[in-house]
Amino acid sequence: MVSARSAVCLALVVLVAALAEARIDKVKLNHDDRSVILVAEPFGFNENGVIEMEISKATVFLPEGSPQADKTRIGVVLVTDDADAEVMRPSTDSGCLLDEENARVLYTLEEVENNRAKDGIFYYRNSITEGSGGIYSLFFANCVEDSDVTLSMATSLYNALPGGGKDYLSAGKKLLPGVYMFMFICSLAMLGVWGSLLSKRRNHVQRIHFLMLVLIIFKALTLLSQYGMNHYIQKTGDPEGWNIAYYVFTFLRGLMFFTVIILLGTGYSYFKPFLSDNEKKLLMVVIPLQVLANIAIIIMDEDSPADRDWFTWRDIFHLLDIICCCAVLFPIVWSIKRLREAATTDGKAARNMQKLALFKQFYIMVVAYVYFTRIIVYLLQATLPYQYTWLGDAAGEVATLAFYLTTGIKFQPAQHNPYLSLEEAEMAEL
Structure with missing residues (x-):
């Protein structure tokens, strides 16, 4: 398994060049x-x-x-x-x-x-x-x-x-409106399935499941605003207000995404219904960084690259994005460490080892997601023929959808889900 230090170093290898869509x-x-x-x-x-x-x-x-x-x-x-x-x-x-x-x-x-x-x-x-x-x-x-x-x-x-x-869209981006509309439809389908699952298994639903539902809603709205923005830029050269919706939903989706990953990584609502001081501090760091990163997105999108500070804001956004992505790895590592120690001390080795294996899988999923969306997608956009650069954006959206689906399957409300298997004795100890 890749260590946390290795993952952080890996994520810092490349700063993704986020190119704004062409317009007037x-x-x-x-x-x-x-x-x-x-x-x-x-x-x-x-x-x-x-x-x-x-x-x-x-x-x-x-x-x-x-x-x-x-x-x-x-x-x-x-x-x-x-x-x-x-x-x-x-x-x-x-x-x-x-x-x-x-x-x-x-x-x-x-x-x-x-x-x-x-x-x-x-x-x-x-x-x-x-x-x-x-x-x-x-x-x-x-x-x-x-x-x-x-x-x-x-x-x-x-x-x-x-x-x-x-x-008015670059030759390699002309299919983006169709890509975002397709992914929006997929997100609606995922939202319907998750909502139905929470309704059918309401006896096993935890607070985190509702946060995951809200995250899917914001992701779907972000995709819809990206479709509208790219569609109008393609036709008129101007987003005609869709960029405002994109800023709002991207901001909310970013906050919810990192909050949900951190809460899942700490085992919140599953095997410990509270956050430690370190975990609270991490949330207090990541959320303001996400606010700054979204401000940088707005400044980059609204200003021209001819402005003196444009490249500075672009670099700030890249750095904050990488820091946030790396920060979400730490609570997962902390949970793995606690479970490994508990497996040898509390007499419930089998159950703790099962949870330990699942948290290792979740850790690897997060590392793979960060690596793919921040590095592989960039390499695709940089190496594909200019007519097919839209494939890089499509690959990033597909990877995000796959990450959401896999996370939902692992953390779904279910009676025999290892994440949810708490006994009264365990709760009393906590």
């Missing part, structure tokens, strides 16, 4: 002196992909007494996914992104200056040429030393449909 992005730069700025999330274009941009209020500021800025050295470039990491990697040389071979210059500020419409806005539209489909990123590059830029930019990335419509 609005960027505002105010006296920004960065040389390279990511304007929009990486987007998967088909051979009929389109880039539309609007630039207004573009101004370059230089130190007093400096010569006029060369606006041909400031512009927007399109970079392939292969070169993306190189662009964002800090460099010690003075090279300019506009001069890189793998960067396609879309326009410079000089073109913006000379081609504004009557309303003062520069309108840009370009299509991905045939045979050039793939993952691309948009960067704003400023190669004028000691300068900062102020401008407003609206970016619209989409794939044109044969009938004249627009698909």
Whole structure:
């Protein structure tokens, strides 16, 4: 069996890169002196992909007494996914992104200056040429030393449909609305089965079973909001309010998920109807971390990657998510330790060993779930062809559904469930 320390180290190996779904992005730069700025999330274009941009209020500021800025050295470039990491990697040389071979210059500020419409806005539209489909990123590059830029930019990335419509979801994400709707239906089925089970076996129902029921409800609502959000982003480029529902239900589902796992791992409502001081402290740590992680999700989703603090919040979210996932392992380890000690001291070795085996299985399940959803899913999304990246999201949802089902089977209310087999003597001792 993998130790708790090994599991923690394993979970920290990879920080999952959570990519927001593509949409119409609005960027505002105010006296920004960065040389390279990511304007929009990486987007998967088909051979009929389109880039539309609007630039207004573009101004370059230089130190007093400096010569006029060369606006041909400031512009927007399109970079392939292969070169993306190189662009964002800090460099010690003075090279300019506009001069890189793998960067396609879309326009410079000089073109913006000379081609504004009557309303003062520069309108840009370009299509991905045939045979050039793939993952691309948009960067704003400023190669004028000691300068900062102020401008407003609206970016619209989409794939044109044969009938004249627009698909604002990345090429590899276009099947996500169907995936989330299917998983929502599966969650409703699971909710119906669990509710029926609690009704039929009400004499064996514990408090934790109702918490598990609430968790399934929040998971189903989260999937429904993900469907609505992706559906409207695909059609209009805007979630049209579904993102608010997603934030609320994701927040509640996250709190319930970690609370239920911690309570199950401590044996709460099964073989000990109370929490120790350490277990209470763990809950008091995990719940605030989940609150912060969900705040980070909202900030990441609402802000553009062009914002200075966007990458910082993304890293904070990744770190908090990993910490919470690792924290839920400790109460299971504590329960295993207590059962192992009790098996040799209280004369009920057979029963305690049976519970010990089940808690070991639960521990392995949690480790496998964390490893798969935080590492394997990321690797799938990073290695699959860009048209099939939706399979990574689907795999994560299937793994979550399987984890819920397996946990429900092991902890279901039943007369002969080893988790529920308490005797009056045991209760008296507790």
